[in-house]
Amino acid sequence: MIEIRNLSKTFDSVEALKNVSITIEDGDIFGIIGMSGAGKSTLVRTINMLEKPTDGTVLIDGVDLSLLSKKELREVRRNVTMIFQHFNLLQQRTCLKNVCFPLELIGVKKDEAEKKAMELLTLVGLPDKADSYPSQLSGGQQQRVAIARALATNPKVLLCDEATSALDPKTTAQILELIRKINKELNITVVVITHQMSVVEDVCNKVAILDQGEVKEQGLVTDIFSSPKSAAAKRLVFPDGASSIERGENEHRIRLIFNGSDTTNTPMIAKLAMECGIAANIIAANTKVIEGDTYGYMVLGITGTHETLGRAVDFIKSTGKIEVMEVPDDVQ
Amino acid sequence: MFNNVFSPEKIAEALDIFVTEFPLATWETFYVTFVATLFAVVIGLPIGVILATGDKKGVLPLPGWLYRVINIIINLLRSVPFLILMILVVPFTRLIVGTSIGTVASIVPLVIASFPFVARLCESSFREVNHDLIETAESMGSSPFQIIIKVLVPESVPSLISNMTIAITTILGYSAMSAAIGGGGLGKIAINYGYYRYKTLVMFIAVIFLILLVQLFQTIGDKLAKKADKRLL
Ligand SMILES: Nc1ncnc2c1ncn2[C@@H]1O[C@H](COP(=O)(O)OP(=O)(O)O)[C@@H](O)[C@H]1O
Numbered sequence: 001m002i003e004i005r006n007l008s009k010t011f012d013s014v015e016a017l018k019n020v021s022i023t024i025e026d027g028d029i030f031g032i033i034g035m036s037g038a039g040k041s042t043l044v045r046t047i048n049m050l051e052k053p054t055d056g057t058v059l060i061d062g063v064d065l066s067l068l069s070k071k072e073l074r075e076v077r078r079n080v081t082m083i084f085q086h087f088n089l090l091q092q093r094t095c096l097k098n099v100c101f102p103l104e105l106i107g108v109k110k111d112e113a114e115k116k117a118m119e120l121l122t123l124v125g126l127p128d129k130a131d132s133y134p135s136q137l138s139g140g141q142q143q144r145v146a147i148a149r150a151l152a153t154n155p156k157v158l159l160c161d162e163a164t165s166a167l168d169p170k171t172t173a174q175i176l177e178l179i180r181k182i183n184k185e186l187n188i189t190v191v192v193i194t195h196q197m198s199v200v201e202d203v204c205n206k207v208a209i210l211d212q213g214e215v216k217e218q219g220l221v222t223d224i225f226s227s228p229k230s231a232a233a234k235r236l237v238f239p240d241g242a243s244s245i246e247r248g249e250n251e252h253r254i255r256l257i258f259n260g261s262d263t264t265n266t267p268m269i270a271k272l273a274m275e276c277g278i279a280a281n282i283i284a285a286n287t288k289v290i291e292g293d294t295y296g297y298m299v300l301g302i303t304g305t306h307e308t309l310g311r312a313v314d315f316i317k318s319t320g321k322i323e324v325m326e327v328p329d330d331v332q
Numbered sequence: 333m334f335n336n337v338f339s340p341e342k343i344a345e346a347l348d349i350f351v352t353e354f355p356l357a358t359w360e361t362f363y364v365t366f367v368a369t370l371f372a373v374v375i376g377l378p379i380g381v382i383l384a385t386g387d388k389k390g391v392l393p394l395p396g397w398l399y400r401v402i403n404i405i406i407n408l409l410r411s412v413p414f415l416i417l418m419i420l421v422v423p424f425t426r427l428i429v430g431t432s433i434g435t436v437a438s439i440v441p442l443v444i445a446s447f448p449f450v451a452r453l454c455e456s457s458f459r460e461v462n463h464d465l466i467e468t469a470e471s472m473g474s475s476p477f478q479i480i481i482k483v484l485v486p487e488s489v490p491s492l493i494s495n496m497t498i499a500i501t502t503i504l505g506y507s508a509m510s511a512a513i514g515g516g517g518l519g520k521i522a523i524n525y526g527y528y529r530y531k532t533l534v535m536f537i538a539v540i541f542l543i544l545l546v547q548l549f550q551t552i553g554d555k556l557a558k559k560a561d562k563r564l565l
Pocket residue numbers: 011012014015016034035036037038039040041042043
């Protein structure tokens with residue numbers, strides 16, 4: 001369990017974090033979302049004390065990190081590892097040697113380290129890239145190697161700082177899939193830092209919304225997405241001002257989330273009209289089609305009774321891998 | 333003037349000197365340059381590490397005053413002109429080699445003149461390493477020493493090779509100059525025959541050989557740097 005308590009961090013005059021308190025339970029995939037400059041990186045870096053907080057504490061399994069010596073901190077960092085936006089692989093080492101790196105640091109014998117590294121490269125799906133150099137790999141492959149490296153010391157927590165922000169949506173979905181697998185199969189708690197709502201929607205069970213150094217809202221993803229309360233949360237859930245379009249009488253709004261849904265061959269909105277006789281109004285949409293799969297979200301306005309809404313939702317769900325959430329009335 | 337330089341008897345004379353003296357002189361220049369560079373790197377590289385990591389926000393911060401003192405000493409040594417430095421270190425050369433004249437003796441001032449330069453070149457190579465990599469190593473629990481050995485140095489190898497190529501060609505130039513106070517090699521031939529005895533053609537040949545050596549070092553250095561860089565695959 002990670003307990004962040006009343007954490008503040010000030011750089012010179014910039015208050016990057018203000019009295020942040022977050023509890024992350026074992027097994028969580030915890031999202032921390034916020035706009036650029038919100039303090040996300042600073043926050044995640046205090047979890048392994050790369051950044052010393054000005055005030056407040058971080059406890060991991062009850063151990064107060066601020067009380068540890070440098071040497072003890074290095075040990076903690078084997079348990080709380082990290083991946084980054086730009087992968088940060090050593091460019092002059094092969095992939096296998098990159099994965100060996102954290103093992104070398106603790107003096108694991110060469111052949112033992114290489115055996116473990118090979119297992120991890122297999123786990124992330126890149127056993128054939130062992131002898132390649134990072135420059136020969138795509139971004140997604142480099143991030144996989146970075147994940148393998150982060151797993152080398154059998155950590156309990158994996159911190160991901162914008163780990164998918166440099167990747168295209170399809171690769172992002174694959175990396176998030178891998179993160180989910182690691183969380184489930186290896187029982188590793190994951191902290192996902194991102195500015196992309198879709199990432200939180202896809203992979204996180206809990207989320208904290210960080211805005212100008214403050215946590216504005218936190219809780220289960222399903223709760224916050226269906227009824228965001230703070231202004232910051234609303235801005236993130238409806239980034240394109242979807243809520244600014246006045247809602248008609250008896251109009252329900254639903255939010256569709258596409259995570260690689262195979263929908264290109266179905267004219268969904270048209271079919272909804274023809275087969276169910278329900279007219280849907282597109283309030284906002286931000287979708288991309290990559291190699292035949294759709295990513296992004298769409299907000300639809302549907303006028304009618306709750307029963308109409310229910311039929312619409314059922315129909316949409318039947319067309320593919322689409323998540324549907326109702327946008328509550330009080331959200332403007 | 334050139335009629336005079338290229339007259340048949342001058343050419344015959346130059347050829348004679350070429351055959352009898354150039355092989356040894358070339359070897360001496362090569363050897364002095366190489367050994368001096370080697371020592372300069374052995375001394376300069378660790379100082380380069382200190383310069384690149386010892387500042388307040390560095391990987392291995394030194395006490396502020398100490399870092400400043402090292403910096404100032406390096407700057408001082410670099411600002412003394414080579415010819416004057418050679419003369420200044422004569423007593424020291426005598427102490428180490430037993431004499432201040434000759435090929436071997438010239439290595440001492442060459443090393444002293446070039447290690448501060450090499451230290452700065454190494455510093456700049458280390459500073460080129462992406463800071464994110466250092467932080468990543470820290471996030472994995474690297475000690476400062478491990479960061480230096482496993483990240484800073486290996487990641488800057490291609491840049492170090494390029495910079496050491498600059499160093500070796502500069503030291504080659506210095507070694508030719510050291511002939512002015514008794515060093516051997518091609519510089520000595522150029523000065524003795526060209527300056528003292530007006531055998532201009534011999535001097536030309538010596539200079540051409542020096543140019544060829546610079547080309548050789550540069551070509552090999554460029555090739556090695558490129559081959560070492562795994563970012564260029
Ligand atoms: N080392 C630093 N020195 C000074 N200011 C910093 C430093 N790191 C971050 N900041 C400031 O703190 C704020 C939060 O930064 P950061 O945590 O990187 O945000 P995010 O990751 O959410 O984009 C920004 O205003 C940034 O300029």
